[in-house]
Amino acid sequence: MFKYINKKLRYGFFRLTEQNNHPPKPEDDSKKTQETLISGNLTADLEYIRKLLGTSSDIKMHEFRYGEDFQLKGALVFVDGLVSNEILTESIMKPLIMNRNLSPFQTSSMQKTLDTVRQTILCSGDITEKYTIGELVESCLSGDTVFLSEGFDKALIISSKGWEKRSITEPQTESVVRGPREGFTENFRTNTALIRRRIKSANLRLDHMSIGEKTDTNVCVAYIDGVADPNIVDTVKARLKSINTDAIMDSGYIEQYIEDHPFSLFPTVGYSEKPDVITARMLEGRVAIISDGSPFVTTAPMLLLESFQTSEDYYIRPYFASLLRIFRYLAFIITVSAPAFFIALTTYHQELIPTTLLLTIISAREGTPFPATLEAIILILSFEILREAGVRLPRPLGQAISIVGALVMGEAAVTAGLVGAPMVITIAITAVAEFAVPDQSEAASILRIIFLVLASVLGAYGIALGFLGVLIHLASLKSFGVPYCTNLTFNHNMQDSYIRMPLWFMSKRPKAIVGQDKTRNKTNTPPSPLSKNSSPEENP
Amino acid sequence: MLNKFKKFLFLLMVFILVFTASGCYDIRELDSLYIVTGMAMDKAEQPGLIEVSVQIAKPGALGSGGGGDKKGGGGEEKATIIIDSVKRNVIEALEALRHDSSRTLFMHHNQVLIFGREQAEAGILPYLDASMRDQETRLEVMVLVADEKAKDVLNTEIKAEKYSAVGIRRMVDNKRSISKFFGIDLLTLVSKLTEETTSPLLPIIKIVEEEDLTRLSLTGMAVFKKDKMIGKITEYQLRGYSWVMGELKSGYLPVKLKQGSSVMYVKSSKNKLNTIFKPDGKPIMSMEIEGVFSVGELMGFEEMDTKQIVDELKKGAEQAIRKEIMSCFKSVQSMKADIYGFGDYINKHHPKKWKTLKPQWEELFPSLELDLKIKVEIKDTGKILQSPQMEIGRLS
Numbered sequence: 001m002f003k004y005i006n007k008k009l010r011y012g013f014f015r016l017t018e019q020n021n022h023p024p025k026p027e028d029d030s031k032k033t034q035e036t037l038i039s040g041n042l043t044a045d046l047e048y049i050r051k052l053l054g055t056s057s058d059i060k061m062h063e064f065r066y067g068e069d070f071q072l073k074g075a076l077v078f079v080d081g082l083v084s085n086e087i088l089t090e091s092i093m094k095p096l097i098m099n100r101n102l103s104p105f106q107t108s109s110m111q112k113t114l115d116t117v118r119q120t121i122l123c124s125g126d127i128t129e130k131y132t133i134g135e136l137v138e139s140c141l142s143g144d145t146v147f148l149s150e151g152f153d154k155a156l157i158i159s160s161k162g163w164e165k166r167s168i169t170e171p172q173t174e175s176v177v178r179g180p181r182e183g184f185t186e187n188f189r190t191n192t193a194l195i196r197r198r199i200k201s202a203n204l205r206l207d208h209m210s211i212g213e214k215t216d217t218n219v220c221v222a223y224i225d226g227v228a229d230p231n232i233v234d235t236v237k238a239r240l241k242s243i244n245t246d247a248i249m250d251s252g253y254i255e256q257y258i259e260d261h262p263f264s265l266f267p268t269v270g271y272s273e274k275p276d277v278i279t280a281r282m283l284e285g286r287v288a289i290i291s292d293g294s295p296f297v298t299t300a301p302m303l304l305l306e307s308f309q310t311s312e313d314y315y316i317r318p319y320f321a322s323l324l325r326i327f328r329y330l331a332f333i334i335t336v337s338a339p340a341f342f343i344a345l346t347t348y349h350q351e352l353i354p355t356t357l358l359l360t361i362i363s364a365r366e367g368t369p370f371p372a373t374l375e376a377i378i379l380i381l382s383f384e385i386l387r388e389a390g391v392r393l394p395r396p397l398g399q400a401i402s403i404v405g406a407l408v409m410g411e412a413a414v415t416a417g418l419v420g421a422p423m424v425i426t427i428a429i430t431a432v433a434e435f436a437v438p439d440q441s442e443a444a445s446i447l448r449i450i451f452l453v454l455a456s457v458l459g460a461y462g463i464a465l466g467f468l469g470v471l472i473h474l475a476s477l478k479s480f481g482v483p484y485c486t487n488l489t490f491n492h493n494m495q496d497s498y499i500r501m502p503l504w505f506m507s508k509r510p511k512a513i514v515g516q517d518k519t520r521n522k523t524n525t526p527p528s529p530l531s532k533n534s535s536p537e538e539n540p
Numbered sequence: 541m542l543n544k545f546k547k548f549l550f551l552l553m554v555f556i557l558v559f560t561a562s563g564c565y566d567i568r569e570l571d572s573l574y575i576v577t578g579m580a581m582d583k584a585e586q587p588g589l590i591e592v593s594v595q596i597a598k599p600g601a602l603g604s605g606g607g608g609d610k611k612g613g614g615g616e617e618k619a620t621i622i623i624d625s626v627k628r629n630v631i632e633a634l635e636a637l638r639h640d641s642s643r644t645l646f647m648h649h650n651q652v653l654i655f656g657r658e659q660a661e662a663g664i665l666p667y668l669d670a671s672m673r674d675q676e677t678r679l680e681v682m683v684l685v686a687d688e689k690a691k692d693v694l695n696t697e698i699k700a701e702k703y704s705a706v707g708i709r710r711m712v713d714n715k716r717s718i719s720k721f722f723g724i725d726l727l728t729l730v731s732k733l734t735e736e737t738t739s740p741l742l743p744i745i746k747i748v749e750e751e752d753l754t755r756l757s758l759t760g761m762a763v764f765k766k767d768k769m770i771g772k773i774t775e776y777q778l779r780g781y782s783w784v785m786g787e788l789k790s791g792y793l794p795v796k797l798k799q800g801s802s803v804m805y806v807k808s809s810k811n812k813l814n815t816i817f818k819p820d821g822k823p824i825m826s827m828e829i830e831g832v833f834s835v836g837e838l839m840g841f842e843e844m845d846t847k848q849i850v851d852e853l854k855k856g857a858e859q860a861i862r863k864e865i866m867s868c869f870k871s872v873q874s875m876k877a878d879i880y881g882f883g884d885y886i887n888k889h890h891p892k893k894w895k896t897l898k899p900q901w902e903e904l905f906p907s908l909e910l911d912l913k914i915k916v917e918i919k920d921t922g923k924i925l926q927s928p929q930m931e932i933g934r935l936s
Contacts, residue, residue: 347567350575351648351676355706358575358649359597365570366599372569457559459566 036133040153042073045133049077052137059140066096073150077136082143084162091123092145092158114152122147126159138216165190171273171295173438179315180276188218188292194275195222195290199282203227209240211291217248218292222278228285229515232480236287236300251294258289258300260479265443268479270302277311285514301479301513305487305497307439308332313500322499329498331436334429336447336470339376340455340463342426347372348459365420373456375419379427380449382409387431486512502526571599573646577620578705579681580690581667582656584626590659590667592633593624593691594645595705619702622695630670647676651709653683653726654745656690657769665733665767671726679727682712685762685769687746696747696756708745708756715743715758718775718791719782722758733767737883737901739872740764741781744772763877771875773868780868783829783861784880786811792836795856800840802853804833807919815886816911817893822904825882826911829865833857835921842930846921854916861914873906882908 039045046061053059062076076092099121118127130136130146136155140146143161168190171183184191192206203225211219219240223233239258248254255269256262270286272278273296278288281299289298308328313321345353346361353361368375386405390398410428414421430448434441447470454462477484487497493508495501507524509517578595598621623641627633638645653671655664671677686693694704701707715722722743732740741761748757760774761781773781782788788809795802812828833853841849872879883901887894897904 346570350568350570350573350646355575355577355649355651359703362570362573362575362597362599368571456567 037131038133038136038148038153038155040151042075042148042150045148046075046077048133049137049140052133064093064097066099068100075148077140077146077148078160079140079143082141082163083145083160087124087160087162088145092147092160095121095123096147114149114154114156117147117149118156122156122158124158124160128157129154130157131155142216161189168194174272174274174277174311176310176312176315179311180274182275183273184275184278184290184295184297186293186295188220188290191275191290191295191297192220192222195279195282195288198275198279199224206290207237209237211240211243211245211254212248213246215247215249219248219254220290222282222288222290223286224282226517227283227509227515228287229513232285232301232482232513232515233287235480236289240289248291249293251289251291251296251298254289254291255298261477264473264477265446266304266474266477266484267439267443268300268302268477268484270299270306270439271296272299273297274311280311280314281306283520284509301482302484303479303482303487303510303512304474304477304484307437309496309500314503318500318502325500326498328436331433332440332444335431335433335437335441335444337451337463337467338426338430338433339380339448340451340466342423343372343376343452344455344459344463347456361420361422364422367417368420369418372423373452375423376427376452376456377449379419379423380430380452383427383431384445482512568644568646572643574641574643575646576650577703578652578654578694578708579650579671580654580656580686580694581630581659581664582690583658583662586626589626589628590630590633591624591626591691592630592637593622593694594634594637595694595703596621596623596645597703618697620694620704622691624691630667631674634670647674648678650677650681651705652712653681654690654693654708655683655685655742657686657688659690660685660742660762660764660769663767664764668726668730672730680725682709683724683726683729683742684708684712684745685742687744687759692747693745693756696754698756699753704756711756711758712743719778720787720789721761721778721782721785732881735881735884736887737878737898738881739766739875739877739879741773741778741879742769763872763875763879765875765877770877771871773871773879776864777868777871780864780866781879783809783831783865784811784813784827784868786813786829788831793831793833793857793860795853795860797852797856799844799852800838800842802838802841802856803836804853804857804918805836807832807834813885815890817890821893821896823882823886823893823897824909824911825885826913828913828915829861830915830917831857831861832917832919834919838927839929841927844930846925849926850918850921853918857916857918858914861916862912865910865912869910873908876902876906878905 036048039048042063046063050061058080060076060078060080062078064074064076066072066074074096076088078088096117114129118129130139131154136146136148136157139157143163145158145160147156147158165187166185168182168185170181174183175181182194184194196204196206201224205221205223205225207221209219209221210216221233221237221240236258240254243254243257245253245257251271255267255271258269260268270281272281278297278299282288286299286301289300291298308325310324313325346365350358365372370378382405386401386409390401390405393401410424413419414424434444437444447466451463451466454466456462458465474485475483486492487494487510493511495506495508496510500506504521504526505524507519507521509520511518574596576594577597580593580595582591582593584591598619623637625633625636625640627636634645634647655667659667671681672679684693693708696704698704698707698711701710712723721741724740724742729740729742732738741763743758744760744762746757746759748755760772761778762769763771763773779788779791786809788806791806793804793806795804809829809831811830814826814828816824816826818824835853838849841852844852878901882905883894883898886897
């Protein structure tokens with residue numbers, strides 16, 4: 001049924017896009033200009049660049065003389081703000097101008113002079129040669145400094161990126177009691193470095209590509225060779241390549257372009273703000289996608305179970321971690337169905353409520369003006385509005401809003417007899433439970449309303465119908481070829497599923513995701529003080 | 541393509557219709573219900589009619605929550621309403637009540653079904669059908685017999701309980717620690733009634749008028765013959781009944797001896813029933829009763845050591861049990877009511893003999909003999925072995 005609707009929607013969507021699709025535009029002129037070679041005539045080249053980049057004030061073209069008796073004419077092109085002033089003056093300008101050994105006679109052999117400049121004068125570890133104006137402009141815009149010189153038909157690209165960036169801070173979304181507190185930043189290199197720092201294996205691959213016609217965002221596909229399934233890596237890369245958009249503002253864009261089921265309520269691509277989470281997922285065989293400008297790193301494939309795992313599950317001992325995980329499953333069920341159950345019980349199946357409880361509920365509901373369903377919808381709505389307002393407002397104001405929400409709306413509404421206290425309690429539990437499983441909170445918020453409507457129309461049958469539908473839908477989902485619910489079924493290795501087994505027992509990586517390297521640890525025995533003494537003898 | 545789109549639309553319509561057309565047909569908002577907590581049936585003054593009274597939890601007067609505008613204050617309002625109607629049939633009466641009130645009667649949570657004494661003596665079977673048949677009523681509803689008029693029982697308040705019907709049910713549950721036969725639900729009653737020779741028992745609830753308050757009390761059991769009440773047995777006699785049924789699992793047994801007195805707790809009991817036939821074909825019911833006790837209290841017994849005391853207590857307990865059993869047995873024999881289901885037992889174990897016994901069972905039962913073998917075991921004596929009284933006696 002869902003598949004059918006999905007198909008229908010897809011079809012409609014396809015038709016829409018087909019109609020809007022104009023015939024492909026002819027190759028525009030900019031493409032041609034970008035392939036123009038550097039002429040070697042400094043003024044002409046600079047003029048050309050100026051034409052390309054327009055009148056932006058932050059693009060600096062600094063012409064100067066250097067070499068013996070300042071006989072050589074050169075120019076530096078860079079974007080102010082993107083380059084580090086320190087690198088620019090100390091490693092590029094100063095050496096170039098101060099060096100007097102560069103004799104003008106060597107200009108006859110241009111390549112030699114350029115090599116000398118590159119090898120003996122400039123103090124930078126990352127210098128490349130470029131031939132076209134297009135490449136030159138591109139690297140200039142990404143923060144490099146371009147060195148042009150009269151008579152050279154090449155440009156030197158000197159890495160000098162150094163813009164203001166946020167330092168590594170504790171992420172606000174996934175705070176932990178125990179565990180690493182660093183989080184990714186908006187800076188691409190910092191993020192790759194954070195991963196590299198955690199996995200010192202030679203097999204870590206950080207494959208680069210850039211997406212977005214206008215933004216040209218750096219995107220990096222990170223995985224561990226051997227651990228990740230090559231098929232999944234290829235799929236991820238292929239999907240990234242097929243993204244046809246002009247802008248990537250956040251990893252959320254990428255997530256929406258590469259997910260398997262764009263019409264599903266459930267996310268099929270995961271994300272995290274914490275390097276330890278991302279590396280742990282990579283060690284399970286997942287592929288991480290780092291995108292420039294976003295502190296959130298996406299991972300694929302995502303399984304349903306992932307929403308119920310937290311990094312802290314593995315940092316604390318297994319017993320409490322397992323209990324917490326079970327609570328998280330419960331919380332998800334509660335947040336999805338608690339209002340629905342309350343409505344079903346109080347409007348259809350009063351006989352299922354214990355007598356004294358029923359009498360208490362009745363006494364609380366007596367005199368409230370709205371039907372129970374409307375009451376629930378009003379409360380859910382006001383909660384969602386409160387939450388949204390609280391998130392968007394500056395922090396000090398946000399607290400004021402929550403006080404108004406909690407006291408005025410909750411308490412006053414009950415004392416005024418507008419809503420019943422049991423309903424407020426139910427919605428409150430629902431709201432709190434939602435945050436126990438943050439990954440699924442979007443799906444849960446919508447499902448809750450669907451379940452509520454089902455329950456108010458069909459009672460407990462409606463809830464059963466809803467659960468059945470959701471289960472069927474979940475079972476039909478796939479993320480990058482991996483069934484969404486796979487490690488909740490018993491043909492999968494269950495060491496880390498409903499409960500978390502001790503670390504030493506989790507010897508296998510998740511069967512459905514992993515590539516060749518399937519084992520985490522080989523021994524699979526509990527640690528004991530004795531083995532410390534005996535191990536050197538056993539493994540000479 | 542268009543066809544497929546039509547199909548999709550059709551599906552959508554089906555969905556919408558399923559939800560709009562079928563939904564909500566049995567929706568019941570809580571504030572449109574009268575929760576019935578108790579039901580009483582009395583014989584009406586006019587012959588052939590029945591007076592059905594129901595106790596309803598009064599929504600406005602409940603608890604502290606909700607839109608209670610007059611909270612606290614002095615005058616405690618009654619939390620229940622009693623409404624009644626006199627009609628030929630039960631459902632007829634209930635429907636009349638339904639139509640006369642602002643809300644629908646909600647029978648699911650009915651706790652007790654109380655028959656007035658007069659009605660119990662006239663026969664209750666015709667009026668059980670409605671409660672059995674109706675989807676809303678439960679078979680777990682407790683059935684009781686009022687000592688006088690059932691409606692008055694429902695009308696009597698129980699201290700500390702808001703709804704007297706709920707209170708009555710809790711009283712019954714409490715009394716079950718003495719004997720589980722205090723709580724007879726509708727299903728058990730009807731299954732007893734279907735056994736040919738067995739007489740059902742129902743607990744009697746009585747209004748006790750004291751100086752400053754009237755309260756309810758469960759006193760003994762009503763003995764039925766078929767569906768008509770013919771007499772009663774006391775609580776003491778009920779224990780005798782429970783011993784025979786092997787159902788006395790808790791409670792206490794007072795033992796009085798020459799040397800002193802004691803109260804012993806029943807820990808468990810068993811009964812192995814058997815039938816022995818005399819040469820003339822008359823049956824004797826033989827029983828092997830095993831009771832396990834612990835000492836709850838000792839008084840007296842000075843100058844005796846523990847072993848002697850235990851021996852004496854065993855003898856005393858045996859006699860006390862025998863007395864309880866015989867008291868009950870004699871009493872029901874005189875009523876010719878086979879409350880134990882001996883007839884049914886013989887039917888099940890000796891069906892051939894039962895065929896000859898069945899016609900004369902009415903006459904046989906009053907002269908039936910019991911062969912009692914009682915075994916008493918005292919498992920522990922509590923925290924102390926001998927009472928302080930005895931220790932002091934020894935020292936002086």
